[in-house]
Amino acid sequence: MAAACNRVTPTGDIEAFPLRGAFTGNRGILHSGRSIVRFHGHNCWITCALAFNDRCNEQWRPRRFTWLYFYDEALSFAAGHRPCAECRWRSYTAYRRAWADALGGELPSAGEMNRGLHAERLCRGTHRRRTHELSWPDLPDGTYVLLGREPYVVVAGHLVHWTRDGYRERRPSPTRGTATVLTPPSTVAVLAGGYPVQIDSSATA
Numbered sequence: 319m320a321a322a323c324n325r326v327t328p329t330g331d332i333e334a335f336p337l338r339g340a341f342t343g344n345r346g347i348l349h350s351g352r353s354i355v356r357f358h359g360h361n362c363w364i365t366c367a368l369a370f371n372d373r374c375n376e377q378w379r380p381r382r383f384t385w386l387y388f389y390d391e392a393l394s395f396a397a398g399h400r401p402c403a404e405c406r407w408r409s410y411t412a413y414r415r416a417w418a419d420a421l422g423g424e425l426p427s428a429g430e431m432n433r434g435l436h437a438e439r440l441c442r443g444t445h446r447r448r449t450h451e452l453s454w455p456d457l458p459d460g461t462y463v464l465l466g467r468e469p470y471v472v473v474a475g476h477l478v479h480w481t482r483d484g485y486r487e488r489r490p491s492p493t494r495g496t497a498t499v500l501t502p503p504s505t506v507a508v509l510a511g512g513y514p515v516q517i518d519s520s521a522t523a
Contacts, residue, residue, distance in 0.1 A: 322377065323354050326386050328462045328469035328480055328500055329447050330357075330397040330439065335482040339387030340516065341365045342375060343399055348384040357445040359383070361436035362428070365394040370405035391516035392471050393480065395509070396462030396500045398439035398447075403428055413508055420507035431504070438502035452499050452506065454492045460515035462500040469500060471521055478521040485521045 346359020388394035401409035
């Protein structure tokens with residue numbers, strides 16, 4: 319059976335490829351029938367557990383949100399999502415606390431984080447992903463960058479190439495200059511603050 323068009327890439331695009339996901343999630347109603355017809359439905363982009371309270375995640379239900387799948391949590395962060403406050407309460411709480419510690423102020427509400435991330439992940443008035451520049455030594459593990467047009471994740475001083483078949487090439491991370499970063503700035507700050515992001519073990523093998 320051909321893969322459904324519900325896998326998410328590090329740039330946030332939704333495609334059909336066989337790579338399985340460690341997480342699911344959504345960003346609203348994106349489908350008509352079994353076709354993706356929009357990029358997002360609202361500013362609440364969340365990453366969910368694959369299983370929660372014996373619920374059945376039925377695909378392609380009319381007028382219901384579109385289930386999406388992410389290879390690992392680092393990829394979901396690069397795509398602009400955050401942990402769900404219901405099925406991933408502990409991760410949501412850790413993310414929220416790291417946000418407050420890194421960016422200052424009180425613990426943010428879900429709505430405040432949604433609005434902040436939405437402003438960071440999309441170019442104003444378009445569905446084109448925003449990137450930003452950071453110094454290579456300042457990038458915490460779990461951050462996604464672009465080398466040319468290819469996405470790499472930062473892991474233990476290395477860059478690991480993400481492909482639609484999983485993680486592949488591994489190379490040392492540069493020590494000077496600036497990187498083109500996919501992961502939204504607020505989430506980079508959360509990662510730098512010690513949030514324990516899940517990265518597929520193949521990236522560290």
